[in-house]
Amino acid sequence: MRIILVGLQILAEHICLNPSVVSELECRQMTSSQSSMLRTKEIPKHCLHQSHQGIGLILLRRWFSGGVCKSKARLDGKTVIITGANTGIGKETAKNLAQRGARVILACRDLEKASKAADEIRKDSGNGNVLVQKLDLASLQSVRSFVDRITETETHLDILINNAGIMWCPKWKTEDGFEMQFGVNHLGHFLLTNLLLDLLKKSAPSRIVTVASLAHSRGKIHFDDINLDNFYDSAVGYSQSKLANVLFTRELAKKLKGTGVTANCLHPGLIMTDLGRHFMSTPVIWLTVLLTPITALTFKNRWQGAQTTIHCAVAEELDNVSGQYFSDCAVKDAAPQGRDDEAAKRLWELSVTMVGLDESERQKLHVPKS
Numbered sequence: 001m002r003i004i005l006v007g008l009q010i011l012a013e014h015i016c017l018n019p020s021v022v023s024e025l026e027c028r029q030m031t032s033s034q035s036s037m038l039r040t041k042e043i044p045k046h047c048l049h050q051s052h053q054g055i056g057l058i059l060l061r062r063w064f065s066g067g068v069c070k071s072k073a074r075l076d077g078k079t080v081i082i083t084g085a086n087t088g089i090g091k092e093t094a095k096n097l098a099q100r101g102a103r104v105i106l107a108c109r110d111l112e113k114a115s116k117a118a119d120e121i122r123k124d125s126g127n128g129n130v131l132v133q134k135l136d137l138a139s140l141q142s143v144r145s146f147v148d149r150i151t152e153t154e155t156h157l158d159i160l161i162n163n164a165g166i167m168w169c170p171k172w173k174t175e176d177g178f179e180m181q182f183g184v185n186h187l188g189h190f191l192l193t194n195l196l197l198d199l200l201k202k203s204a205p206s207r208i209v210t211v212a213s214l215a216h217s218r219g220k221i222h223f224d225d226i227n228l229d230n231f232y233d234s235a236v237g238y239s240q241s242k243l244a245n246v247l248f249t250r251e252l253a254k255k256l257k258g259t260g261v262t263a264n265c266l267h268p269g270l271i272m273t274d275l276g277r278h279f280m281s282t283p284v285i286w287l288t289v290l291l292t293p294i295t296a297l298t299f300k301n302r303w304q305g306a307q308t309t310i311h312c313a314v315a316e317e318l319d320n321v322s323g324q325y326f327s328d329c330a331v332k333d334a335a336p337q338g339r340d341d342e343a344a345k346r347l348w349e350l351s352v353t354m355v356g357l358d359e360s361e362r363q364k365l366h367v368p369k370s
C-alpha cells in the first residue's frame with residue numbers, strides 16, 4: 001500500500017497539469033523524507049487530490065494508447081513490403097516484422113533516409129534481411145519500375161502493407177497530374193497492389209493491409225471533381241484519400257474472395273509522427289505550447305501507433321478475415337460512406353482508368369465464380 005501511494009504521488013507530481021509550486025514541493029519533500037511513514041491519512045489533502053488527478057490522467061493516457069498486438073507469430077521465410085517505412089509508424093512496423101524474422105522490403109522515395117532506417121532496423125532487430133527499394137507513389141512510372149524489380153528478385157510476397165501517406169499538403173500535383181493526396185495515398189497504392197496481385201496470389205495465404213484513417217469519416221469521393229481542381233482544401237483532399245483507402249479495401253476484398261489473399265484496412269490512432277509536416281511549415285510557438293500537453297496526453301507514440309497494422313499483418317485469428325476496418329487491434333464499423341458498395345465499385349472503375357491498367361493487368365483480379 002505504501003509503495004502504491006508513493007508511486008501515485010510521484011506520478012501525480014509528474015503529470016498534474018497545473019499543480020501549485022508549493023504543493024509540488026511539499027509532495028516531493030514527503031517522498032524523500034517521510035516516505036517510510038506514508039499512510040493515506042497522513043497525506044495532505046492537496047497531495048491526495050493530485051494523486052486522484054494523476055490516476056485519472058494515467059487511465060486516460062492508457063485509454064488513448066489503444067490496443068496492443070498480442071500475437072507472437074514468427075515470420076521466418078516470409079516476405080513483407082512496407083511503403084513509407086523510413087519513418088513514423090511504417091518504420092516501427094518494419095522493425096517489429098523484422099524482429100519476427102521476415103524479409104522486409106522498405107519501399108521508400110528517399111533512398112538515403114530509407115538506407116539509414118534500414119541500418120537501424122537491422123541493428124535493433126538483429127535481422128540482416130532488411131532491404132530498401134525505391135518507390136515514389138507520386139509517379140505511376142516509379143510504381144511500375146518498383147514492381148518490375150520486385151518480380152525479378154522476389155519469388156513470393158506474403159504481406160503487403162500500404163502505409164505511406166501525405167496529409168494536408170498545399171495544392172500539389174503528382175507527376176501524372178493527380179491531386180497529391182489522392183494520388184499518393186490512394187492511386188499509387190491502388191496501382192501497386194494491382195500489379196503485385198499475381199505474386200500475392202501465388203504466395204497465398206497472404207495479406208494486404210492498408211493504413212487508412214478515421215479521417216475517412218469526414219470524407220466524400222468527389223466523383224465530379226476528383227482532383228479538387230474547382231475548389232482545393234487540403235483537409236478535404238486528405239479525407240477523400242483516406243475514404244478511398246477504405247472503399248478500395250472493401251472492393252478489393254470482394255474481388256479477392258476465394259484466392260487466399262485477404263485485404264483489410266485500419267485507423268492507427270493519433271500518433272506523433274512527421275505526418276503533420278505540411279500543417280505548419282513554420283512552427284507557431286504559442287500553438288506548440290498550447291498543444292503540447294494535449295498531444296502528450298492523447299497521442300500515441302510510434303510503437304503504440306504501429307500495433308493495429310502489426311495485428312492486421314500477423315494475428316493468426318485473422319487468417320480468413322477480409323474486407324474489414326480495424327482500430328485499436330479490433331474490427332470496427334467504418335463510417336457509412338466507407339460501407340457504400342456502389343461508391344466502392346465506382347471508385348474502382350475510376351481508379352483503373354486513372355492509373356491506366358491494361359486489360360491483362362485487370363485480369364489479375366478475375367476470379368472464376370465457384
Ligand SMILES: NC(=O)c1ccc[n+]([C@@H]2O[C@H](COP(=O)([O-])OP(=O)(O)OC[C@H]3O[C@@H](n4cnc5c(N)ncnc54)[C@H](OP(=O)(O)O)[C@@H]3O)[C@@H](O)[C@H]2O)c1
Pocket residue numbers: 083084085086087088089090107108109110113135136137138163164165166167184211212213214267268269270271272273274275276
Ligand atoms: N500519424 C497519425 O496520427 C495518423 C493517423 C491516421 C492515419 N495515419 C496514416 O498512417 C500512415 C503513416 O503515417 P505516419 O503518421 O507514419 O506519417 P509519416 O511519419 O509522415 O510517414 C509517412 C511516410 O510516407 C512516405 N511518403 C510520403 N509521400 C510518399 C510518396 N510520394 N512515395 C512514397 N512514400 C511517400 C514518407 O516518406 P518521406 O519521409 O520521404 O516523406 C514517410 O515514409 C499514413 O498513411 C497516414 O495517413 C496516421
